Amino acid sequence: MPEPVSTSAAYRMSSLPLPSYPPNVAPKPLTLAFDPHSLVDAVETVLKGHRQAVELAVIALLCEGHLLIEDVPGTGKTTLARALGRAIDAHVSRIQFTPDLLPSDIVGVSVYRQATGTFDFTPGPIFANVVIADEINRASPKTQSAMLEAMQEKQVTVDGVTLPLPGMFIVIATQNPFEMEGTYPLPEAQRDRFMIRMSLGYPSYNDELLMLDSQELSDPLDDVRPVITASDVSGLIASVRSLHASQAIKQYIVDLARATRDLPGVRLGVSPRAGIQLLRAAKGAAALESRRFVIPDDVQKMVPYVWGHRLAQVAGERSSEETLRELVGRVKVR
Numbered sequence: 001m002p003e004p005v006s007t008s009a010a011y012r013m014s015s016l017p018l019p020s021y022p023p024n025v026a027p028k029p030l031t032l033a034f035d036p037h038s039l040v041d042a043v044e045t046v047l048k049g050h051r052q053a054v055e056l057a058v059i060a061l062l063c064e065g066h067l068l069i070e071d072v073p074g075t076g077k078t079t080l081a082r083a084l085g086r087a088i089d090a091h092v093s094r095i096q097f098t099p100d101l102l103p104s105d106i107v108g109v110s111v112y113r114q115a116t117g118t119f120d121f122t123p124g125p126i127f128a129n130v131v132i133a134d135e136i137n138r139a140s141p142k143t144q145s146a147m148l149e150a151m152q153e154k155q156v157t158v159d160g161v162t163l164p165l166p167g168m169f170i171v172i173a174t175q176n177p178f179e180m181e182g183t184y185p186l187p188e189a190q191r192d193r194f195m196i197r198m199s200l201g202y203p204s205y206n207d208e209l210l211m212l213d214s215q216e217l218s219d220p221l222d223d224v225r226p227v228i229t230a231s232d233v234s235g236l237i238a239s240v241r242s243l244h245a246s247q248a249i250k251q252y253i254v255d256l257a258r259a260t261r262d263l264p265g266v267r268l269g270v271s272p273r274a275g276i277q278l279l280r281a282a283k284g285a286a287a288l289e290s291r292r293f294v295i296p297d298d299v300q301k302m303v304p305y306v307w308g309h310r311l312a313q314v315a316g317e318r319s320s321e322e323t324l325r326e327l328v329g330r331v332k333v334r
Contacts, residue, residue, distance in 0.1 A: 018104040029290040032239055034232050036062060038058060039087055042227045046083040047076050047200075049207030056198050056305060057084055057172070059284035060241045061233065065195025066151055067169040068136075069308065075200045077174040081132040084222060088233060089226035090168065103146035107156045121158065126150050129166050129230050131178065133173035137183045144190055147171065151193040163256070168230040184224035188268075188312065195277045196302075197309035236287075243283045244293040253278055254332045255283060259331050260311060260321045263323065268312035278306045300328050 035060055043054045057080060060067040069077040085092035095106060108124035125131065127145075136144065150156050154165045173194070175186075175317040191197075203211065214220055253275050261269030283296040289298075304321040 008191045015133075020252075021243070028292075030243070030287060030292045032287070033235050034228055036236065039084075040288075041085045041129065042087040042224060045078065046224060048210050048214070050076065050080070050200055050205040053080065053198055053200050054084075055288055056196055059281060059288065060196045061170055062236055062287060063195060063277075063284040064170070064237055065280065066193060067173070068191070068194040068197040069172070069174045069200065070177045070197060071174075071199040071201065072178055073176055077134065077200065078134055079221065080200070081134075081172040081174065083224055084128040084172065085132060086224040087227050088130060088230060089228065090230035090233070090313075091127075092132070092164070093125035093128035094132040094134060095125050097133060097143070098139060099138060101143045103143050106143065106146045106152070107158055110159050119159075121161075121163075123163075126156060127163075127165060129168045129170070131169075131171045133171055135175055136173040137175040137186055139184065141187065141328055142182055144184065144186065148190060148193065149174040151190075164273065166230070168233050170309050181240040191309050192271065192273065194309065195281060196305045198305050199228050238274050240283050240287045241280070243286055245279060245283065246293070248293050248334055249282070249296070249299065249325075250279065252296060252331070253282075255334070256303065256327065256331050257301075259327055260307070263327065265312060265318075266323070270307050270310045274307055274310045278302060281306045296333050 001074045039061075040051065040054050040058050044051050046326070047054060057067055058142075060083070068080075068129065069080065071077055082094075093102075104124070106124050106126050108127070110119040110121050112119050127293050133147070136147075146156075150165060150169075151171055154169050155162050156165065159162070167203055171194075175183075184196075202208070256278075257270050257272070257275045259269075260266060263269065279294075281302040282294045285298040286292075286294045304324050307324055311323065
């Protein structure tokens, strides 16, 4: 576990009141039932040189959020999703999205049994703890809509019957943002269901060389073993949710959200739900730093990943991430 930062250092960029600890005594580091860094380490054995991306994936997991990975083919999007799934002792399913995929291929279908004269429901791949939605933008909007209820309410409705999904549930979706022929861009409502959007990018020279060495004779995914169970993940989720976020931190998030709605060149600022997602993601970032409370740095770190895909800008303007980083530099903590 990393060493806890001092209280004064943690609050160096803000005017927040210091927590009431005795003079010259740093707060005790956060102790969780399971060290999330063990999960990060297990996944990073497969994805060399992408520790920050792996940490973002783990933060999404700890915060009950869904993850959207956008990048060119071959950079490791599906590999990251598969490695995270294998590192958890849970039910993992993979859906390859194609233009002919139907909603029933995702949620399941009721089959008539002539022998008994009844309908039996056959669950689809959405009934899993970790759902890998590969190339999600290649399916039609009708099929994509089958994911909305599951991602927001952790349930699906089939033939008028509502069925709950597993308690620990995360969707990890991938898409290629450059090859758009024959694809269906995700609607704003569906993009808003994802807590975090990120890209992996190309590895460094040494990391790419290391990948050639490690994968010359075998697939490192074959060596990934579960390091945590689904029930342990549920316990971590509860612990992360209970971390302290002061009123000043919440005011800071609201100030940032309201500022996005007045930005020039922005057609649509972030929604109130985006603020809730940012607060939860900031708690996840604090947990990875072994802190019991959220600081402004946690919020600022997560803003581009949680709000980048929610900010609707005028075509031709700068990237949403650049706009948000500039915004963070202007909005001060009260």
